[in-house]
Amino acid sequence: MALIQISEPGQSSAEQKHHLAAGIDLGTTNSLVATVRDGQPETLADADGHHLLPSAVQYSPDASPLTGRAAKDKSSVDPQNTILSVKRLMGRGMADIEKSNDRLSYQFINEDSTVPRIKTAGGNVSPIEVSAEILTALKKRAEKELGDELEGVVVTVPAYFDDAQRQATKDAAKLAGLNILRLLNEPTAAAIAYGLESQSEGVYAIYDFGGGTFDISILRLNRGVFEVLATAGDSALGGDDLDHVITDWLIESSGLNKEIGQNQYRELWHQACQAKERLSQQDVVELSVKIEAAPVWQGTLSRTQLNELIDPLIRKTLAPCRRALRDAGVTVEDIDEIVMVGGSTRAPRVRELVGEFYGKNPLVSIDPDRIVALGAAIQADILIGNKSHEDILLLDVIPLSLGIETMGGLVEKVIRRNTTIPITRAQEFTTFKDGQTAMSVHVLQGERELVVDCRSLAKFELHDIPPMVAGAARIRVTFQVDADGLLSVTAQETTTHAESHVEVKPSYGLEDAEIERMLKDSISHASEDVEARNVREQQVEADRVLFALDAALQSDGNTLLTKEELSKIADASSVLRQARNESNAATIKKAIKDLDKETMEFAARRMDKSIHKALTGHSVTEFNEEN
Amino acid sequence: MQNYFELFDLPVSFDVDPDMLAVRYRTLQQHVHPDKYVTSSAQERRLSIQHAAHINDAFEALKNPLKRAQYLLELKGMAVNESGAGLDHGFLMEQMELRETLEAIPEAEDPLAALDHFLAEISNYEKEFVETLRSQFAVSTEESLSQANIAVKKLQFINKLKEETIELEDQLY
Structure with missing residues (x-):
């Protein structure tokens, strides 16, 4: 795709120092790095000319981990030590992983941390460390290509990622030694790249169906201002899920029972992925299942059959589409264009059902794999101060409501979903015992009324409250969500102005000490x-x-x-x-x-x-x- | 601290020109948004978040008619409480009937169509109370402000109903 030339006329780039910045799309299946050169955003290729880096990491006992294509090739022969789709594990606890439908071939260890570790031949690793390996590979690629160290990066995340998933991504970038300028929502990144190229104005729906996540964002583009009106989605629904239903069909059709080994499952899974991709072009595919080179089943899968299998999953994306319209205060008639992003939008059936929903054909002329990385690169270039788009302004929203636990296991909303960020909200609390000097505030994210139905983010423990009689202290707790969509909490006793010390106990994240230790480990590996x-x-x-x-x-x-x-x-x-x-x-x-x-x-x-x-x-x- | 109207350099009034408000909001964010301070010191980054958050709050409060009315009454020292006191019998009966209609939606032949119809009905009430607010604020006597106070309370009821309807929509779809 050709993007418009954006360097200012009459000002050669040599006149001012050009800062090296990059945009990184850390995807479930594939990852990319892009940068702006001579005013043009472009994705960067590896030595073999490949732009997409498979998001795969293989660990072995004595060597440093393999990433990308080399790692993905090992996934059938060494499934226990080859981590795929790690993005689905980011910011998740052991209970979430056990609940999910993913057939994961690795063993988890739930040590004393809230972050589960994967047992590999190269040691126990957290999803954050696995992601850091992928980011490191992209960092090296960019620095080799650009000839110097990156000064800053923008890393994209699904718009529907919650606080824990965002924090985990930021921690991974830190671990990879990257200076992170901003976490950018993937659909917003796509809108920047598309909006600047087409110089369009109006209301856009960005339908982003990736390998592991689904986002829908409604944006208004107006004179360089990208205003997100609403976002909705499902952070555990993606192309992977389509592959899993096809794999299950394959297992059932071939009469193999579900207790087949991990290696066999990964092989069938590869076949399912290929069948899905080929059915985007042709009406029927031939399949054959072999065990140790001996054929056990032969058959076909038609596009009609495929559609029957995946329709329920695609329809699951339409509920968020409806909700996003409602929250944005617009109707389908108001949508000027539907931009399709993410590898899963290549499936003709996805385009068909989305087109039906909006009553208009979605735009498919852009490369759905690269657009997010290109948008991230443009944003990184602006943020680092290469003044090519001075007057661009991005106004994004928080995807899920933030609330606090109140009496009886109920959640009181403090910040509503689709509020423009950054945002601060203050709430007053009081003590219920004489001389009480500490209290705990449980923060949750989600739309439901009961604590058990929302996602626990953290318990904030407030200390150093001046001792007073019950009910006399007025503790003003301020919740702040920054432009990355990350929450922080401060507290002050308002009658004495005593600043309370706030201790954060994340429910599914690393505590500061753990990050510190990992950083030290990673540095000592790098002999620095x-x-x-x-x-x-x-x-x-x-x-x-x-x-x-x-x-x-x-x-x-x-x-x-x-x-x-x-x-x-x-x-x-x-x-x-x-x-x-x-x-x-x-x-x-x-x-x-x-x-x-x-x-x-x-x-x-x-x-x-x-x-x-x-x-x-x-x-x-x-x-x-x-x- | 400037009040929200001063922040956008707009007259203190219920009638706000939405286009002008939006233009000024964007102009202010162009100057203070954290994206403009990424390479600045930690101190400036902190300040930028605080100011951008304040501007977002102000924009939200002036954009939305219910919030704007609440804020105006607050400025005039007449903050609205959540209680139903002062509401007429007829309104409360109407509310009960609307709630019954809402509860019956899942059993309707086409629940989503029934829900759309119900939302349209709510939206008519919304328009009616916003009009009341507009005329009462235009007069702005003590008597009319206490009428505005009641209209705000009614609008709060309607708003709550709308939120519950949208929650139901999530479950139905």
Whole structure:
């Protein structure tokens, strides 16, 4: 596909420093990395010219893990140690995995962590570590191709991913040593790539049916603003499920009982995948099942039969389609275009049923595999500051409601689904015992009324509440969802203004200490010094702080600050400048913190000024925009 | 702290020009959204999230007629409580009948069509109360504001009913 040229006219790219940034589509079946070069987004290929990296990792006792094609090739011969579709396990607990229909060929170990580990010949690994291997492979590919280290990446996630699944993805990127600029919702990424290419305006439905997840997003495109009106989906429904019903049919038809070995199952599964793909082109396929090279069954699968098998699953995607329309406040007639994304939308039956639902043919001219990575690359390029699309604005939403547990196992909603992010909501609590100094807030995500029907995210334990009589303390708990769709919680006692310490106990995520340990492990594998890495990270932050401060002082220092304030800031920044060159992470960190305190008021005044400036002279721009 | 109307530089009124509100909302977000501060210091990133969240809240409150009315009454020191006090008998009877209709939807011959029909009916009530609000706020005397207060309460009932209907839709489909 050809995307429009977006570099500014009259400004050659050599005039300003080009920052290396990439977009990564971390998919269930395949993953991709893309970047913007000379104003054009493009996916990057490996040495053999392949763009898609199969999301497969194979572990062995003594060598480092294999990824991609090499790993996928081992999946039938070494199913216990070859991890496929790991995305389906991200942010999930043992109970979820046992409940799912997936026939997983690996053994799980539920140690003392809330994150299950997979037992492999290369040790016990969490889904986060497996994903980090895939990300590392893509990072290496990009850095080899671009000739230098990546400064930042945008990683895509299904729009319908909950908080735990998003956090797990972010942790994986951190583990792979990537500086993550933003988690971007896959349908939104597709909308950016498509919207910029076609320069379209209007209301779009992005139907994203991938290997393991389904998303539907309704967006309004208007003068460079991509506003998500609503999103819905199913984070455990994808092409994998289609393959499983075909595999089960194959097993049943060939008279093999379901207790066949893992190797045999994976082989049949491969056959099922191929049959599904071939039936996109032809009306009937011949199949033959062999055991140890001896044929045991021969038969055919027609497209009509296939449709009967997969129809119930495809129809499951239509309920979210209806709900998204309702939540967006639009009707099918309002939809200007339906954009199909994800490998599963290649199936003609999917296009047919989606077309029927919307009463109009979906757009299939774009490459459904690559569009998400291309959109992510464009967003990464903007965020890192390669100023090609200065006025683009992305407004996304939270896919699932956030609530807290109240008396009787009920959930009270704090933030409703499809609220534009970032968002903050405050809720007041009080103590019910004299002298109570701690309390626990259980946060859940989902739409149902009962705690048991929602997904537990975390228990936030508030400590250091000043002791008072029962009911006297007023604890204001603030829930904040950032632009990545991730939740954080802070708490304050409002009568004494005492800041409560909040301890997070994630229900299905890694605790900070675990991430720290994994990071250390991964670094020691890479034979890199942990302290050296910490120092480098702090230096990067110090440079960022100093650079931003210099620019801020240049434009607003004299107008927004008194002489006294200026000199205090100058002192604190020279302390940081000096600390930056000494190789001690703790010293740099402290100097950043001190400067941060000194500049807090300045930053707030600048933000207010910026808001004020945005609307002065608005009558002129509005006149232009409305005419 | 500026109130929501000041933030968008709009007059304090129930009548808000939706297009102008949307344009100003986007203009403000162009300046403060966290995407514009990805490479800034942690401090600026924090501030940007806070401001962007505040602007989102303000936009939501002014865009939606019920929330806008609630906010206006709050500004005038007349925050609306959730109780049914002050509602007339006729309205409460109507509500009971509407609830009975809602409960009967799953047993209807074509539940989804019945549900669509019911939503359309609710939407008529919605329009009626929004019109009441518009005229009462236009007068803006103590008497008319207390009428607006009652209209807000009615609209809250209707809104709750609408939410439950949409929840039912999820289960039916």
